[in-house]
Amino acid sequence: MSFITGVGLTSYGKHEGSSSLDLMSKAAELAIADAGLKRSEIDGILCGYSTVSPHIMLATVFAEHFGIQPSYAHAVQVGGATGLAMTMLAHHLVDAGVAKHVLVVGGENRLTGQSRDASIQALAQVGHPDYEVKLGPTIPAYYGLVASRYMHEYGVTEEDLAEFAVLMRAHALTHPGAQFHEPITVADVMASKPVASPLKLLDCCPVSDGGAAFVISREPTNAAHVKIRGCTQAHTHQHVTAAPALSELGAEISIAKAKQASGVSIADVRYAAVYDSFTITLAMLLEDLGLAKRGEAAARVRSGYFSRDGEMPLNTHGGLLSYGHCGVGGAMAHLVEAHLQMTGRAGNRQVRDASVALLHGDGGVLSSHVSMFLERE
Amino acid sequence: MKPADWTTGHEAILYQACSSCGKLQYFRRGFCAACGSTELAEKRASGKGTIYATSIVTRAATAETRAHVPYNIVLVDTEEGFRMMAHGANDLAIGDSVSARFKQFAGRLVPYFEKVA
Numbered sequence: 001m002s003f004i005t006g007v008g009l010t011s012y013g014k015h016e017g018s019s020s021l022d023l024m025s026k027a028a029e030l031a032i033a034d035a036g037l038k039r040s041e042i043d044g045i046l047c048g049y050s051t052v053s054p055h056i057m058l059a060t061v062f063a064e065h066f067g068i069q070p071s072y073a074h075a076v077q078v079g080g081a082t083g084l085a086m087t088m089l090a091h092h093l094v095d096a097g098v099a100k101h102v103l104v105v106g107g108e109n110r111l112t113g114q115s116r117d118a119s120i121q122a123l124a125q126v127g128h129p130d131y132e133v134k135l136g137p138t139i140p141a142y143y144g145l146v147a148s149r150y151m152h153e154y155g156v157t158e159e160d161l162a163e164f165a166v167l168m169r170a171h172a173l174t175h176p177g178a179q180f181h182e183p184i185t186v187a188d189v190m191a192s193k194p195v196a197s198p199l200k201l202l203d204c205c206p207v208s209d210g211g212a213a214f215v216i217s218r219e220p221t222n223a224a225h226v227k228i229r230g231c232t233q234a235h236t237h238q239h240v241t242a243a244p245a246l247s248e249l250g251a252e253i254s255i256a257k258a259k260q261a262s263g264v265s266i267a268d269v270r271y272a273a274v275y276d277s278f279t280i281t282l283a284m285l286l287e288d289l290g291l292a293k294r295g296e297a298a299a300r301v302r303s304g305y306f307s308r309d310g311e312m313p314l315n316t317h318g319g320l321l322s323y324g325h326c327g328v329g330g331a332m333a334h335l336v337e338a339h340l341q342m343t344g345r346a347g348n349r350q351v352r353d354a355s356v357a358l359l360h361g362d363g364g365v366l367s368s369h370v371s372m373f374l375e376r377e
Numbered sequence: 378m379k380p381a382d383w384t385t386g387h388e389a390i391l392y393q394a395c396s397s398c399g400k401l402q403y404f405r406r407g408f409c410a411a412c413g414s415t416e417l418a419e420k421r422a423s424g425k426g427t428i429y430a431t432s433i434v435t436r437a438a439t440a441e442t443r444a445h446v447p448y449n450i451v452l453v454d455t456e457e458g459f460r461m462m463a464h465g466a467n468d469l470a471i472g473d474s475v476s477a478r479f480k481q482f483a484g485r486l487v488p489y490f491e492k493v494a
Contacts, residue, residue, distance in 0.1 A: 195435060
């Protein structure tokens, strides 16, 4: 058994002068305080990576910097799925009695610590060094390839994809910590600068500075009883050239296993937190996870199904697309928001019922998947 | 051993065929990723195939690649039966029958697919 006992999140955007360790520390401080714990009670640390400040032992670098001497610590790297993969590992660690309180932390000064070109280039390296990277693709191009095929097979249009950007922006407008505060329309998305067809600038998440952290504990430490009901992974490939058919991607595999492992069904889910690096990512994952029928996710956005007051509120903080994306911390914000919603602390963003949440992360080019069900006790 | 194909500056697309299970693989390795056999035959592809996916890059990340925008990154299903990433003409659409030639891109040789009539 395990509980998410505390969460911490910085604003995303520019944090001029803050290092990756600074942003990780800030988020960690917030999460530990939220759990009602002292630093000395944290006996396990899992952290992600920083493309700005790469290190072969980031978890111990962080532990020393933050002032903790844990009995278990190391970094985890699964691209965009890192946050949920760390949470899954923390769940098993506390469940097995290896640690009592595991701090999961990610943070990076990706926006102000390096140029946008450097970020785009660093991320393009998820491609194959000989057979892909030499061709000059970018992460948007890898996802652009997938998008072109998805649109071809399922009749999805660029206007359909734009709906996801508009929804995430609408949600971000209600969160003071979000990177973007100007409303956008489908026409704005369609008119935004082409990046890698069919994806345009507003179909892509931004580069941000920020940090996020959680504490995973064996027993509740406060009134927030948010239990991890089950988590699973699936890894079908690394490179888009080697990806299976669209109907055989890892999200479908991992969600099927998660449903089986937890006994939770999609009909039980009241809140969704789904990875949204690009509009196509969100559209595909929602359909792969069974939150919409194939090719129909955009119609559900238009009908308000995924809005704050809809049947299945989705990424009410604005997601990667509009809250921001600082690397590992990026998708960890989805879990922080889910926790706030589940514990009735989301303020003006509060949804009616978030008793059961489905979280899903994706790393690489739909390569690595983690699905997770959370339940409020 | 480095293959004598476009990844090392030679005008060729090579792939491996497993003598044991018959599977094809494009990413070169010393063994078959499907069955583990080390009995692999190296083969040269015809350069003919069908477009599986396309994405025209207009925002590149380096000065060398920026000089080439817009360029089309394509996934091609080759007639031999493996999938590869390459460059293509900007007018290509999914399902088009294509044939490869080779082109200079950012100081390297890359395969470049065009529609066949």
